Structure formats: structure tokens, C-alpha cells
Amino acid sequence: MAKRIAPRYDRLFSEGKFNATLLIGPDPLGANFDFKVFLEARRRLISIGFRLTDSKRGFVEYQKIFNYNNKNIKARIRLFLGRNFSGNLQETWRESIANEDLIYLKTHAGYGKHLSLSDDVSYFTDALKEGFDLPDRKLYQLFYLDCCKSEMYYKDVFRNYFGGDGADLILHKWFCDYMIIGPVVVLLRELMAGSDFETIVSKMNEEYGIPHFDVEDDPADKRLDRKMVTYSISQK
Structure with missing residues (x-):
């Protein structure tokens, strides 16, 4: 079987819909960086043509119609600010992994020990350790784990x-x-x-820029051409 070179758009845009949930966790507790990121995410979504369709405490929804293969696709993006969200964040997570096409998590990696989406840093990671069994889950999904060294800490955990x-x-x-x-x-x-994958990763890395050097980086890794974003393809 030939190796895929792009996401499975036939599944991602099935039934003429593309649904994504973006979850922003706190950084750090007691600061307001997460709120600034939330506002910037809203601004950037509008800049690529999304329009606001719903708004509540710690939550906004945007929609846009776009064309793919001569078909109109309705995109719906939900953006959550975990610390301010007035609803049930755990239920939102469970519902998202069952029904969403793209799930994005901006959080802290906790050096591979925990992920923080709200003031409670335990429930999310505990759920990962317990495993996942939901027969009605979508056959294909994209996950973007935006935290430090998520490839090293969480790639195998997510798999x-x-x-x-x-x-x-x-x-x-x-x-x-x-x-x-x-x-x-x-x-x-x-x-x-x-x-395709190559273009997606290239454009994302171009947007991110050169990752900063950290005191915990291996000296051999301190090179100016290193890239932040990687893409791991599923078996099916």
C-alpha cells in the first residue's frame, strides 16, 4: 500500500462538514497569558474568513463555508478557554474526541507527567492512562498537541x-x-x-519560526535549522 502524502480529506470533510474544537489550557495559574492567547486566536480566525456564530463565557464558535473538490464544506470551529469555561470541560473533551474532526490542545506538557487544560491537571492525563473505548468514535481524526516536546512525551501515549x-x-x-x-x-x-503533509508542516513551521533554545536542550540539538512541528501518520 502506498504511503499517504496528505490527510484523509474524504473522511475529514465527509457529509460536507468539518468540525474542530480548540482547547486552551492555563499558563500559568494566576496569570492571564491564556486569555491573551484566546483573544489572539479569535483575531486570527476572523483573519482567515471565519465569522462569529456563538459566544458564552470561555467559549466562542465560528463558521465558514469553503470549497473542496467543487463541493461546499461547512466548517465549524469551537474555541474554549479552559479556565473560564462555565460548562463541563471533561464532558466537552469526551464529546470532542467522539465527534470532532480536529482536536487542538494548547497546554503544558508537565514533563510528560500531566497535561493541564484547567485548574485541575489530573483528570485529562488520568483519562489517557485509562485508555479509550468508544465504538461510535469517528474513523479518522486529526490531533494537534501544542505543548513542549509533545512528540517525545505524548506520541506513544496518544497512540x-x-x-x-x-x-x-x-x-x-x-x-x-x-x-x-x-x-x-x-x-x-x-x-x-x-x-499535503509536506506543505502543512512547512507552512506551520514557517509561522512558528525558529524554536528557542532551552537550558535542557542537548548541545547537539542547538542548531538554527531545527523545526518545531512534526506530523505522525496513523496506520489507517
């Missing part, structure tokens, strides 16, 4: 969690800057354009 099939993972290779939100908007733009 084990979802059983290895039906999920493409977009991950970070290095310690990252929490304030940078642009790459996920570039991802949305490139998905709506039907781009």
Missing part, C-alpha cells in the same frame, strides 16, 4: 490511547513558546486548501 489507528498526530519536537497561537490557524487554512 496507545486511541489504539494506533485512525488518528494523525501533529506534535512539537522542542520546548515551545506558549504565547504562539498562529500555527493552528495556519493548519486550518491549509486543511481547507486541501494541502
